[in-house]
Amino acid sequence: MHIINVADWGIYPDSDITENLFALIEALKNTSEEKTVRFPYGTYFLDGAKCRKHMLYITNTVGDKEFSAEETPHLNAVPFYFNGINHLVFDGNNSIFIIRGKVTNIALEDCCDITLKNMEIRHAHPDMHELKVVRKRLFSVEFDIDKDSVYEVKNGKLYFKGEDYTCAADENALNAHWIGLIRSKTPNRLKRVAHPLIGSTGVSDLQNGRIHVKYLNTFRFEMGDCCYLFDVRRQFAGVFVNRCKNIKLDNLKQRFNYSLALVAQDSENVSLVNSEFAPEQNAPRKMASVADFIQICMCRGNVRIDNNRFDGAGDDCLNVHGIHFKITEKKGNQITVRFMHPQSHGFNPLRAGDTIAFINPKTLLETAQAKIIKSELIGEYEIRLTLDPAEQAIVGEVIEDISACPNVTFSKNILNRIITRGLLLTTRGKVLVENNRFISTSMSSILLSDDAKSWYESGMCCDVTIRNNTIEYCGQTPILIKPENSVHRAAVHKNIKIHGNTFKNYKGYCIKAKSSDMIEIENNRFRSSKIIQQNNCGNISVQKQGEKNG
Numbered sequence: 001m002h003i004i005n006v007a008d009w010g011i012y013p014d015s016d017i018t019e020n021l022f023a024l025i026e027a028l029k030n031t032s033e034e035k036t037v038r039f040p041y042g043t044y045f046l047d048g049a050k051c052r053k054h055m056l057y058i059t060n061t062v063g064d065k066e067f068s069a070e071e072t073p074h075l076n077a078v079p080f081y082f083n084g085i086n087h088l089v090f091d092g093n094n095s096i097f098i099i100r101g102k103v104t105n106i107a108l109e110d111c112c113d114i115t116l117k118n119m120e121i122r123h124a125h126p127d128m129h130e131l132k133v134v135r136k137r138l139f140s141v142e143f144d145i146d147k148d149s150v151y152e153v154k155n156g157k158l159y160f161k162g163e164d165y166t167c168a169a170d171e172n173a174l175n176a177h178w179i180g181l182i183r184s185k186t187p188n189r190l191k192r193v194a195h196p197l198i199g200s201t202g203v204s205d206l207q208n209g210r211i212h213v214k215y216l217n218t219f220r221f222e223m224g225d226c227c228y229l230f231d232v233r234r235q236f237a238g239v240f241v242n243r244c245k246n247i248k249l250d251n252l253k254q255r256f257n258y259s260l261a262l263v264a265q266d267s268e269n270v271s272l273v274n275s276e277f278a279p280e281q282n283a284p285r286k287m288a289s290v291a292d293f294i295q296i297c298m299c300r301g302n303v304r305i306d307n308n309r310f311d312g313a314g315d316d317c318l319n320v321h322g323i324h325f326k327i328t329e330k331k332g333n334q335i336t337v338r339f340m341h342p343q344s345h346g347f348n349p350l351r352a353g354d355t356i357a358f359i360n361p362k363t364l365l366e367t368a369q370a371k372i373i374k375s376e377l378i379g380e381y382e383i384r385l386t387l388d389p390a391e392q393a394i395v396g397e398v399i400e401d402i403s404a405c406p407n408v409t410f411s412k413n414i415l416n417r418i419i420t421r422g423l424l425l426t427t428r429g430k431v432l433v434e435n436n437r438f439i440s441t442s443m444s445s446i447l448l449s450d451d452a453k454s455w456y457e458s459g460m461c462c463d464v465t466i467r468n469n470t471i472e473y474c475g476q477t478p479i480l481i482k483p484e485n486s487v488h489r490a491a492v493h494k495n496i497k498i499h500g501n502t503f504k505n506y507k508g509y510c511i512k513a514k515s516s517d518m519i520e521i522e523n524n525r526f527r528s529s530k531i532i533q534q535n536n537c538g539n540i541s542v543q544k545q546g547e548k549n550g
Contacts, residue, residue: 002035002036013042016046021046029085039093042096043097056240058259058265060234060260062259064380078105079105083109088111088113095118108239111244114247115249125149127231129160130149130226131196131226145209147209174195176194188439200213228287236258237260243265254276264296265295266404268406269300271302278310279312286312288313291313291314297322299320299404303320308414313418319424321455322400328395337385350372352375354402355401356400356401358394359398370387371387408431418441420443422446433466443476444474448496449482450483450492460492477512479510480512481493481496488515494518498519510531512533514537522543
């Protein structure tokens, strides 16, 4: 194995390494042998303005219409960009990498057998800001602004400034339903609320990070409230894994992400272990990601997520899904299919040799299968497929690539302050969720979904085991089995085992299910006497449960 010392490339702690890092990673393409890059322990600085930019079509991120006129859609600055590199261990030696500016932290494209480990990534003055209520009167509130934010008050309005942004704090406030709130009496609960500056009649600066805001009334505020303001556009990612195989992230700490913390797309065998997607200790904010922590889309093989800590997500902790492509045209043995959600497009995960299923979008049931003979991306939104056979393809219905349904293991993880769901699982692969601690999710801890009308995220679940987990707080039904079919003809999800879990602090139905079959509920501990509510389900087995847990 070839050992590469970064000092040989002019990379030293306590310096800007942007240009030299680019040169080092480019050189890694020139050798196919096994190699290890090692960093001396220290703190390294990266400048987004100096980074090379790459066109990255990242699923579940910003749509074309969300870009401003001066922006090039999908153009990402990336400090750690790995392309066409194989057999690499990239060891940060527990060093801290501080990035200035809005970027996608790490991107891997067309790589094989890569391990990234022992790295902590932080952002300097990120575009996420905490406003903490420190004084409340009938018609005014005083907020402390986190020490990491640069701000000014001008003409009665609050503005935030960063390396590459200046924005009004109340920008788009009427539509900003995603704002995070943590109350002092429930410090582990993060929920979405209206913008804290809605209804304000003026802002004045009290200096030293404190502002005074006037209101017609202040009923909605409580002392100690921490509100989190951020740009919700999912323009970047923390780590983007695209068209790769055998990728391992080990002891990776990401303290903030401008969008999704990890996206694996059209890749095979991806693992995240011993890592933290969470603010650093004593950080000036308690949110670590603008959107989901992890999106796994159209992947294959095995996805392993073990022994990690997730804290402070602006959306789901984990979403595993495929894509329902709509059939828009049929000619002979060829069909044209289309990406239907504006935040997913521009890539082709449908491979020659794959098997696809034709799906009725109303029932979400499979009507037939075919094999892909040829697959061509013919625009950002459309793919032309040559099939064998194509007779049962119906324009207006959807397809699912059932060759791109990974097995998923999610074990020994801790989830806290998740603003929506813990896990959103929509895959035919074998799924195991075990020995996790769900401290707090504002919606369901686990959702088995499937839809062909909104996000178009496929598909049916066929083998799911949820066992030995502790679910402490949920704002909604802890385990929700809910395919989004509008017509029930038969079960969509099947073979779901819910064994040995502990449900705390929930008084309603702990499990709800629709259009599902073969559900086993055994040896769980419930506080509630309401175990399962079902609609149009088949066989449900409720065996001996543990004692009620108070």
